[in-house]
Every structure is written in C-alpha cells, then in structure tokens.
Amino acid sequence: MSGFQRALASTAGTKFLVGATGAVLAIFVLGHMLGNLQIFLGPEAMNSYAAGLKAMPGPLWAVRLGLLAALVIHIAGNVKLSARNKAARPAAYTSQQPIVSSFASRTMLVSGLVLLAFIVYHLAHFTLGLTDPSNAELVDPIGRHDAYSMVVLGFQQPLAAGAYLVAMALLFLHLAHGVASLFQTAGLRRFDLRLSLDAAGRLFAIVVVLGNITIVLACLFGIIEPAQSAY
16 A cells, blocks of 8 residues: 555545535535526526536536546545544543534535435436426427426425425535535634634535425425426
C-alpha cells in the first residue's frame, strides 16, 4: 500500500473523503432543488428543463455515475468512522449525557441510511417510473415527456407526499450538521467562527428543504394542478 493509500485509509483520510463527497452531494441537492422549482413556472418550463436533460444522455449519465460513486464513498466512510469510534470505546457508558454533540450529529449515520432508502424510492418514483407507470408515460402536446404533470400527480398522493416530507426532515438534520462539519474537515472551523459556521449549515439546510417542501405541499393542496391526468 502506497503512502497516499495509507493516508486515505487513515481516520483523517476517511474524514476527508466523507467531507469531499458530502460537499459534492450537498451541491447536487441544492442544484436539484433549484431545477425542480421551475415547476412553479408552469408545464412549458418544467418539460423543457426535463427534455434538455434527456437530450444530453452522455453528460447526464456521467453525472449520475459520479453521484453514485460519491454516495457509496460517503456512506462507506461514515460506516467506517462509526465502527472505529465504537471500537475505540468498546464498553458503553452507564449513563449517556451528551454535552457537546447535537442530536443531528449523533444520528448522522442513521439519517444517512434512511435517506439512502428514500433515494431508492425517489428514483423508482420519478426517474424510473416504477411506482406510477401511467404517470411516467404522460406526453405533453408537442410530444415531450410531461414531467410537470408526473410530479404534480405524484405529490397529490398523500402517502407519497408524506414520505417526502419525512425524508426532508431527515435531510435537514443531515445537511445542517454535515455542511457545518465540512468546514471542520477543511480546518476552517475555528472556535470564534463555530457559531457562524453552524448557522451557515442550518441556513443551507433550510433553503434546500424549504424549497423541496414547497413543491410537495403546493401539489398536495392543489395550488399547482396537473396539465393532464394519467387516468
């Protein structure tokens, strides 16, 4: 094993990989949310956006595979760090009273694994069209996939909308702590900046989650109506 490989395999190296992949994933969820907010501009904007992505299969799949690799590394790194922490403290505390750590930091691994299950559902729901095949087959008047109506009809189902809202609550916890931790990994989280960086992490999480929740609720309560019905 080379020196570089040993460095990456170390705890510090694993934290670096977790932080770097976390940054990639955080940037993606922000961009994904901003793209999806085009649903408020109507069917033309949303369907043009979706058609534009499908017109670039090479770059689109390159991004998808890159995100998948980042996700696998991120999860594996967190599992590895969690196992090392437990190994370093084999005997559980008789009474556990966290003082410095927050609820979000203590549940990062669990929230991450639940979010992984949600990502699988999200892909089956919208990307692959497995949960609602009739919605995935909708076509707009000029022959494009009607992504606008697919999303609206999908979120008009209370159970599906509820699942997304629960996932957004977990995403908030994960992002709020994770984004602030990125600065610590980069060595920028000095004591005098700790409160500001924690606030920046929460603000980032609020922006992403609020944008996504707004879409779900607007569809669920009929503020946005589908351009057509699948039935």
